[in-house]
Amino acid sequence: MTLRPAPPCFATSASAWRNTLKTAEERARPRRNGKAIRLALLAILVIAGFAALGAWLAHRWTHVEVDDARIAADVIAVGSQAAGRVTKIAVIAGDRVAKGDLLASLESEQAELQLKEIDADIARTAAEQSRLRAQQAMVRNQIDSRRTAARAQLEASEAEHSAAEADLATVKNDYERMGSLRRVGMISLQGFEAARGRFLTAQQQERRSAAGVRAARAAISVIEAEAAETNVIERQIAGLEAQKNAFTARRGQQLVDLGHREIRAAFDGVVDATFVDAGEYVAPGSRLLMYHDPRKVWVDANVKETDFAKLKLHAPAKVSVDAYAGRTFKGEVARLGEATTSQFALLPSPNPSGNFTKVTQRLPVRIAIEQDAELLRPGMMVEVEIDVVD
Incomplete structure (x- = not known):
């Protein structure tokens, strides 16, 4: 004899329906929560972006940024005032010398x-x-x-x-x-x-x-x-x-x-380079070595002429040195140039043909900066931010 399944009853059908609805609601709830979170995150990102943009615009408005800048110093080229053979080079690059120390000597x-x-x-x-x-x-x-x-x-x-x-x-x-x-x-x-x-x-x-x-x-x-x-x-x-x-x-x-015939240091400093060796013959005016005072350094920056009018003497500046990432040095504007750098070019660029392309010129600006443990050395590349707010 074949058995037939019993027909479902009405109570059983209602319970299954409720379970189905509950399961659907539970599945839809996470989707609604994730969307809300994504919207909130998007709003936060938009607000942060506008805030960052506003801060960047405010910084650009109140500061002049210069990346064409480097540490400078009075690097003195020591030359021979007499003719003769070099008998001694008393220093090498990196040596520190005091005023009056012997640098080199010639036969006498x-x-x-x-x-x-x-x-x-x-x-x-x-x-x-x-x-x-x-x-x-x-x-x-x-x-x-x-x-x-x-x-x-x-x-x-x-x-x-x-x-x-x-x-x-x-x-x-x-x-x-x-x-x-x-x-x-x-x-x-x-x-x-x-x-x-x-x-x-x-x-x-x-x-x-x-x-x-x-x-x-x-x-x-x-x-x-x-x-x-x-x-x-x-x-x-x-x-x-x-x-x-x-x-x-x-x-x-x-x-x-x-x-x-005895070349001595005129001031305290550090030797940057030597150009002759003992035994070489030198004539008057021959360059023997170069040295500088590491305590007296500054920043030479070339500022675009479109930003030059914003600058004032003694305006504060912040100097970032490429060699010391994450570290800044305080400075101030000490001197404003009176002519553009192109005026001192070794090869001037006349325009006899009449084909002219306008190029933004740059003017030299000196930034006074305090030496810190003699970390700043001539020739180091730096970036300068000059405060132009009155």
Whole structure:
């Protein structure tokens, strides 16, 4: 006998329907919750995006960003002021030096020999001057003695001549008186001749004394002429003095040249590079090495001309160094350029054809920045944000 399934009852059908509805509701509820979550997340992302966009626009409005910037310093090229062979390079790149430290030295043997030769010339000139001064003093003493004797002789001759003139006047009066008496016959011829003889003798004596005066004066003239020899010696001494001054000047130049053969640091710093080795020959002006003071650095930035009008002196700036990611340094605008960088190009770009393409120019701006543990080194690339809000 075949068994047939019993027909479902109404209660069983209602229960199954309720279970079916419940299952559908449970399946639909997660779908509604996920959609709401997605909408909420989308709203949050949109709000965050607008907030980020607003912050970015506000930052762009209140700051000028420059990526064409680098650390700069006064990197000094040390050159040779003398010619010669390099005997020593006392430093290498990276060495720290203090003011006065030896950086390099050149051979100095020939310069020292030349200095000794100049010293010998100075000594020889000084000795010749001493000899001439001694000769001049001796000549002056001799001339002074002879002048004194000649003047005494002149005084004696003049006194003798005065006496002879007085005697001649007396004898002449007697002779004239005797002549008058002889003409009237009051004296004998013998008495007249005796008076005439005395007159002639006195006349000759007066002439001899006058000649003695002239001779004494001539002797004084000769002595004075010889005294001019001391002036010649004085001129010789002056000429030697000029030579000695020239030798002294050459000696000073030689000392300077010797000083230039020891190249020393002018300030505290660090060596950046050396360009010669010991044994090489260098000429005046040859570059030996470069160094800089690591405490004195700044940022050279090239700002677009469209942003230049926003900048002001002492405006604060934030510097990000490529070498130190995530670290920033504080600075401020220290100097604004007066001409664009294109004005200093080695190869200017004229436009004779008339085909012109306008290009935004850049102007140099210096940013003062404080060194921090000497981390900032010349040539490092940086990015600068300059605050342009009043």
